[in-house]
Amino acid sequence: xxxxxxxxxxSDYNLVPSTTPIVIDNGASYFRIGWAxxxxxxxxxxxxxxxxxHKATGxxxxxxxxxxxxxxxxxxxxxxxxxxxFDSNVVYQFEIMEYILDFAFDRMGANGSEIxxxxxxxECVCNPVQxxxxxxxxxxxxxxxxxxxxxxxxxxxxxxxxxxxVCDKDGLAICPGFTTTHVIPFIDGEPVYNGSCxxxxxxxxxxxxxxxxxxxxxxxxxxxxxxxxxxxxKMEHCYIAPDYFSEAQLFQKxxxxxxxxxxxxxxxxxxxxxxxxxxxxxxxxxxAIKEKQGQRLREMAEAKRSSxxxxxxxxxxxxxFLLQQLExxxxxxxxxxxxxxxxxxxxxxxxxxxxxxxxxxxxxxxPKGDQAEAEDKADLATSEKFPLINIxxxxxxxxxxxxxxxxxxxxxxxxxxxxxxxxRSESELERERKSQQDEEKRLENxxxxxxxxRARYKDLSEKVEQxxxxxxxxxxxxxxxxxxxxxxxxxxxxxxxxxMRLLTTAAFDRGKGEDTFGxxxxxxxxxKLMSKDNDHDDEGLDQxxxxxxxxxxxxxxxxxxxxxxxxxxxxxxxVEVPRLRPLTKEDFQIxxxxxxxxxxxxxxxxxxxxxxxxxxxxxxxVSIRRLPSVGQDVEERxxxxxxxxxxxxxxxGISERLVAGIRMIRPCGSPIRVVRALDPVLDAWRGAAAYxxxxxxxTQTFSKADYYEKGEDWLxxxxxxxxx
Amino acid sequence: xxxxxxxxxLVLPTHLSFKRIQMYEKYPKGQSRGRHWKHLKQILQAxxxxxxxxxxxxxxxxxTPPSMHPCKKICDITGNEAxxxxxxxxxxxxxxxxxxxxxxxxxxYVQRYLALRNAAVVLK
Numbered sequence: 001x002x003x004x005x006x007x008x009x010x011s012d013y014n015l016v017p018s019t020t021p022i023v024i025d026n027g028a029s030y031f032r033i034g035w036a037x038x039x040x041x042x043x044x045x046x047x048x049x050x051x052x053x054h055k056a057t058g059x060x061x062x063x064x065x066x067x068x069x070x071x072x073x074x075x076x077x078x079x080x081x082x083x084x085x086f087d088s089n090v091v092y093q094f095e096i097m098e099y100i101l102d103f104a105f106d107r108m109g110a111n112g113s114e115i116x117x118x119x120x121x122x123e124c125v126c127n128p129v130q131x132x133x134x135x136x137x138x139x140x141x142x143x144x145x146x147x148x149x150x151x152x153x154x155x156x157x158x159x160x161x162x163x164x165x166v167c168d169k170d171g172l173a174i175c176p177g178f179t180t181t182h183v184i185p186f187i188d189g190e191p192v193y194n195g196s197c198x199x200x201x202x203x204x205x206x207x208x209x210x211x212x213x214x215x216x217x218x219x220x221x222x223x224x225x226x227x228x229x230x231x232x233x234k235m236e237h238c239y240i241a242p243d244y245f246s247e248a249q250l251f252q253k254x255x256x257x258x259x260x261x262x263x264x265x266x267x268x269x270x271x272x273x274x275x276x277x278x279x280x281x282x283x284x285x286x287x288a289i290k291e292k293q294g295q296r297l298r299e300m301a302e303a304k305r306s307s308x309x310x311x312x313x314x315x316x317x318x319x320x321f322l323l324q325q326l327e328x329x330x331x332x333x334x335x336x337x338x339x340x341x342x343x344x345x346x347x348x349x350x351x352x353x354x355x356x357x358x359x360x361x362x363x364x365x366x367p368k369g370d371q372a373e374a375e376d377k378a379d380l381a382t383s384e385k386f387p388l389i390n391i392x393x394x395x396x397x398x399x400x401x402x403x404x405x406x407x408x409x410x411x412x413x414x415x416x417x418x419x420x421x422x423x424r425s426e427s428e429l430e431r432e433r434k435s436q437q438d439e440e441k442r443l444e445n446x447x448x449x450x451x452x453x454r455a456r457y458k459d460l461s462e463k464v465e466q467x468x469x470x471x472x473x474x475x476x477x478x479x480x481x482x483x484x485x486x487x488x489x490x491x492x493x494x495x496x497x498x499x500m501r502l503l504t505t506a507a508f509d510r511g512k513g514e515d516t517f518g519x520x521x522x523x524x525x526x527x528k529l530m531s532k533d534n535d536h537d538d539e540g541l542d543q544x545x546x547x548x549x550x551x552x553x554x555x556x557x558x559x560x561x562x563x564x565x566x567x568x569x570x571x572x573x574x575v576e577v578p579r580l581r582p583l584t585k586e587d588f589q590i591x592x593x594x595x596x597x598x599x600x601x602x603x604x605x606x607x608x609x610x611x612x613x614x615x616x617x618x619x620x621x622v623s624i625r626r627l628p629s630v631g632q633d634v635e636e637r638x639x640x641x642x643x644x645x646x647x648x649x650x651x652x653g654i655s656e657r658l659v660a661g662i663r664m665i666r667p668c669g670s671p672i673r674v675v676r677a678l679d680p681v682l683d684a685w686r687g688a689a690a691y692x693x694x695x696x697x698x699t700q701t702f703s704k705a706d707y708y709e710k711g712e713d714w715l716x717x718x719x720x721x722x723x724x
Numbered sequence: 725x726x727x728x729x730x731x732x733x734l735v736l737p738t739h740l741s742f743k744r745i746q747m748y749e750k751y752p753k754g755q756s757r758g759r760h761w762k763h764l765k766q767i768l769q770a771x772x773x774x775x776x777x778x779x780x781x782x783x784x785x786x787x788t789p790p791s792m793h794p795c796k797k798i799c800d801i802t803g804n805e806a807x808x809x810x811x812x813x814x815x816x817x818x819x820x821x822x823x824x825x826x827x828x829x830x831x832x833y834v835q836r837y838l839a840l841r842n843a844a845v846v847l848k
Contacts, residue, residue: 610841622789
């Protein structure tokens with residue numbers, strides 16, 4: 001239930017006699033002004049001033065209080081937010097205060113040459129004298145007020161409720177306000193400021209906390225959480241939990257009660273138009289297009305293949321012809337004949353022929369199985385191919401020597417190739433044998449085999465995981481660390497640690513003793529060790545990985561229940577990247593769960609927002625302790641009549657919580673009664689209005705002459721007597 | 725001015741008959757005045773409370789002392805009881821799930837969470 005401003009201009013100002021005081025409750029959140037003796041203030045508005053620029057004319061104007069936001073569209077408010085005259089609960093900017101008083105008196109209907117009424121205005125407990133004197137000066141000098149009285153709002157509220165029988169003449173007033181919380185003990189109906197205490201926490205902090213928490217929880221809707229909206233949410237939904245941690249536990253466990261206590265705020269959301277599934281026609285059309293394209297590609301490939309076959313056939317034919325011709329040519333003429341064709345020897349032509357035949361076969365799509373045979377054949381003919389190798393050097397001409405060296409080289413390479421091939425075939429045989437053994441084992445005892453395989457898989461995959469983790473551990477960053485893995489608190493792997501050690505020793509070890517670095521060659525190895533590309537992968541990891549892959553594929557073959565670990569696929573991403581999906585209604589819901597009681601809880605635990613003072617319940621104890629020793633019976637009377645007033649005591653559950661909290665700090669058996677003021681928000685004004693009607697009110701005010709005569713020191717001592 | 729703005733009397737008039745000194749006289753336009761007010765801290769300093777007896781209540785000494793009870797820690801994100809503390813971000817957290825979130829938060833958000841309890845790093 002948000003408070004509503006009343007800012008209609010009053011018309012009966014001139015009907016009120018000039019002896020009737022004007023009563024002002026100058027609260028940090030709301031400003032209330034009215035006539036003494038009435039039960040309701042005439043004008044209420046938020047205690048803020050805005051000075052925006054009018055868009056059309058460009059002049060800076062003053063707007064006091066809160067108005068219809070729709071009207072603010074004519075003003076450029078970007079450069080000036082709402083400003084308050086208060087720092088904490090003390091008025092410190094009297095220019096703003098003046099605008100507010102202007103507006104207030106204007107709406108009260110004042111139209112004479114000055115404000116010809118005594119003024120009773122509230123202030124905070126122990127208001128600094130500077131603030132008090134500036135306020136008095138402002139009222140006297142600018143508005144011509146005949147006399148002024150200052151009083152404390154909490155005291156007025158307490159007296160008002162005391163008169164109505166809500167609380168006794170001895171008691172405690174607990175007042176969680178907008179910026180501060182006060183506890184003031186009352187003895188014989190007078191406030192005892194010696195025993196009062198103040199914690200700098202109030203409704204402002206609760207609203208701000210809620211606003212911040214929500215905008216952190218829903219960063220996409222940050223713009224929605226305006227101050228006014230947060231204030232509304234606070235007033236509507238926040239409550240004080242009887243025991244914070246058990247209540248939070250409910251929410252953590254997701255209990256049924258928690259679900260009932262969760263509130264949901266649905267932001268305006270228009271569902272996007274649903275995408276229609278493509279019609280059958282469309283599908284058919286697309287399939288046809290695809291088919292056509294495929295056909296075209298196939299045709300192109302076919303054409304290319306046939307042209308290549310053609311080409312190769314021609315070449316083959318040419319080569320065959322060439323060979324035939326070569327046979328007919330005389331031995332002596334061969335070089336001259338060959339020089340025309342571009343080949344050097346008959347063997348070369350034959351080799352080219354073989355090559356062309358092979359590629360022709362490949363092009364025609366025949367199996368190339370007998371390629372190996374061909375190779376074998378080639379190998380058999382080694383001695384023919386390399387005729388010069390076995391002939392001693394001294395029997396050869398220089399040319400032949402050269403040729404021999406070439407042949408030697410060719411031979412060694414071909415032998416190496418052959419050896420590799422043999423090894424390959426051997427290992428293949430080995431593998432086959434192994435898998436056969438595997439198969440036999442499996443057939444022998446399928447259960448056991450499967451079990452063993454699984455165990456081995458688990459073992460190995462864990463090992464691989466472990467090693468991977470070790471390796472990448474230093475590189476998991478969470479955005480706080482942009483330098484990539486060597487920031488504070490990062491754990492490095494062994495190689496990186498070693499590197500860092502080397503770097504630091506290199507940086508600090510110089511200088512002591514003589515520098516012999518570089519005298520030995522090994523010294524220079526250091527740089528190699530230091531360089532970043534030093535950290536190479538170890539072989540073992542690869543082997544293990546291969547083994548894991550083999551076993552997992554094997555398991556997949558024979559075990560239908562087996563699912564390979566997803567970790568294998570990608571461990572690099574620590575957090576799942578949210579997939580792009582269409583926004584739903586749920587994305588536009590603001591869920592108020594723990595926040596409902598977390599925010600007002602700061603009244604009891606100011607520590608949570610970094611204010612190192614005790615909370616509401618302990619304040620009562622502090623206040624009683626501060627009183628000069630009054631005796632146990634007075635203390636009991638104090639706790640037997642505790643009045644809560646001020647806007648922030650409207651949270652449901654606050655009185656139960658206060659009773660529980662105060663019971664903990666008071667001696668066993670002491671009476672504790674906590675009551676809420678009849679109207680925690682307006683009672684201060686009502687109390688002040690009632691007070692100002694008393695005939696002795698005149699004795700409590702001071703005039704301009706008094707003020708200038710008695711000086712500042714008197715003003716410091718000035719204190720209202722609340723019991724008249 | 726637009727008629728609805730005028731009707732709502734949104735704008736404070738510059739001349740008010742009941743004032744002895746008008747705003748524009750007190751603060752003439754076009755004159756830079758600088759700051760003409762003091763912060764609360766400066767006001768309190770100027771009050772010279774140290775010159776008065778310490779048992780006399782004043783704005784400063786009525787402040788409540790710190791709590792006598794140990795402060796229970798809550799998770800900065802969820803508000804549940806927080807047994808753990810992340811030394812890298814300085815955030816308190818309730819369980820592993822929240823920890824995962826904490827570690828994925830960008831630094832700006834970490835600082836904003838810390839600022840809620842006045843523990844953010846402030847560069848001066």
